[in-house]
Amino acid sequence: MENNLTPDGRFAFHLKKTDGLARLGEITTSRGVIRTPAFMPVGTVATVKALYPDQVRDAGADILLGNTYHLMLRPGAERIARLGGLHKFMRWDGPILTDSGGFQVMSLGKIRKITEEGVAFQSHLDGSRHMLSPERSIEIQCLLGADIQMQFDECIELPAERREVERAMELSLRWAERSKRAFETQRAAGGAHAGQALFGIVQGGTDAELRRRSADALVAMDFPGYAVGGLAVGEGHEAMIATLGETLPALPANKPRYLMGVGTPLDLIESVRLGVDMFDCVMPTRNGRHGYAFTWNGALNMRNAKFAEDMSPIDELSSCPAARDYSKAYVHHLIKSGEFLGAMILSWVNTVFYQDLMAAMREAIANGRFAEWADETKSRITRQLAAP
Numbered sequence: 001m002e003n004n005l006t007p008d009g010r011f012a013f014h015l016k017k018t019d020g021l022a023r024l025g026e027i028t029t030s031r032g033v034i035r036t037p038a039f040m041p042v043g044t045v046a047t048v049k050a051l052y053p054d055q056v057r058d059a060g061a062d063i064l065l066g067n068t069y070h071l072m073l074r075p076g077a078e079r080i081a082r083l084g085g086l087h088k089f090m091r092w093d094g095p096i097l098t099d100s101g102g103f104q105v106m107s108l109g110k111i112r113k114i115t116e117e118g119v120a121f122q123s124h125l126d127g128s129r130h131m132l133s134p135e136r137s138i139e140i141q142c143l144l145g146a147d148i149q150m151q152f153d154e155c156i157e158l159p160a161e162r163r164e165v166e167r168a169m170e171l172s173l174r175w176a177e178r179s180k181r182a183f184e185t186q187r188a189a190g191g192a193h194a195g196q197a198l199f200g201i202v203q204g205g206t207d208a209e210l211r212r213r214s215a216d217a218l219v220a221m222d223f224p225g226y227a228v229g230g231l232a233v234g235e236g237h238e239a240m241i242a243t244l245g246e247t248l249p250a251l252p253a254n255k256p257r258y259l260m261g262v263g264t265p266l267d268l269i270e271s272v273r274l275g276v277d278m279f280d281c282v283m284p285t286r287n288g289r290h291g292y293a294f295t296w297n298g299a300l301n302m303r304n305a306k307f308a309e310d311m312s313p314i315d316e317l318s319s320c321p322a323a324r325d326y327s328k329a330y331v332h333h334l335i336k337s338g339e340f341l342g343a344m345i346l347s348w349v350n351t352v353f354y355q356d357l358m359a360a361m362r363e364a365i366a367n368g369r370f371a372e373w374a375d376e377t378k379s380r381i382t383r384q385l386a387a388p
Helices: 053-059 068-073 077-082 086-090 102-106 134-144 162-188 208-221 237-250 265-274 283-289 321-325 328-337 340-366 370-381
Strands: 012-019 022-029 032-036 038-040 064-067 096-099 112-114 119-122 129-132 148-150 197-202 225-228 257-259 278-280 292-295 298-301
Touching: 012 340, 022 265, 022 340, 032 038, 032 340, 038 340, 053 340, 064 068, 068 077, 068 096, 068 102, 068 129, 068 134, 077 134, 086 096, 096 102, 096 134, 102 112, 102 119, 129 134, 134 148, 134 162, 162 197, 162 208, 197 208, 208 225, 208 237, 225 237, 237 265, 265 340, 265 370, 283 292, 283 340, 292 340, 298 370, 321 340, 328 340, 340 370
Parallel strands: 038 278, 064 096, 096 148, 148 197, 197 225, 225 257, 257 278
Antiparallel strands: 012 022, 022 032, 112 119, 119 129, 292 298
């Protein structure tokens, strides 16, 4: 992994080139450089499902994502800290970003209660009761040793009434202030260091005025980076892109921009076109476990009977050995048989595809031809080759 650090190991962002609104850059952490635009494989419970860390690293990923909510419940943040931190625990020596747990807690529905203090909830594992506040979320993320940490926020499902969106956005801003103070307290006490950073999260649904208010308030707090949260939660692709177009101009050009929980290859391309630098999504591995392959010629449903005697490779254009070496017929057989190997192969294929896609975007921006590349690539990868 590239080790291009600042002399003192401090967190930093370097914008190397722009092509239209698309951005080519580097994020420096004490554990290495993250090339942007970047896609973070999701390692929710200290593992990218169905893959070895070496496979994820070799695919080209510079950074992984871990989850505060799941890791606090099992095996526990304090236990991970005693065992040397999340990096050592999961055998990943590159940067790790942890989300705050807010999204997962909000999805618990009837077994959680939101107050100004935080969210009281019951564990989905054993029903035990917990309180997750901005201060506790930051404490957990510091115990895990995350290189990039996220403020605690409230993410609501869309569509929702404007007053409810505004309420959640304002609460998230108050929690942002508390998260920032908690992070600074942790740093003063030695629980965080200069190579780590805390990002603020812009909320506001699809309401442009609320998004702008949220962004302006967070920028005034001077976070090292900013995320756009609360999208890909039911609003649809067009509304998401329109909201990004309204929101991103309010964020500083000299700091990284992270779109949380997104998404499809089309989502990534169109979001990079607007100036997003970082992404995460479970889609590559989740779809792989359910029999879908992302390829340079469109998505494939490997359960489809038409692949039963197709001895051609999954994707001969891929840099993934599994995509080139295993036949569609064999993977179809594995998936239909419920064999673990089928999920492993497709998770690997999809993880490599997403990293190859990001590398191709970085190259297109560097060469000043992103718009042309994007239009060409979209026409290829949106083919419906797997239609019944």
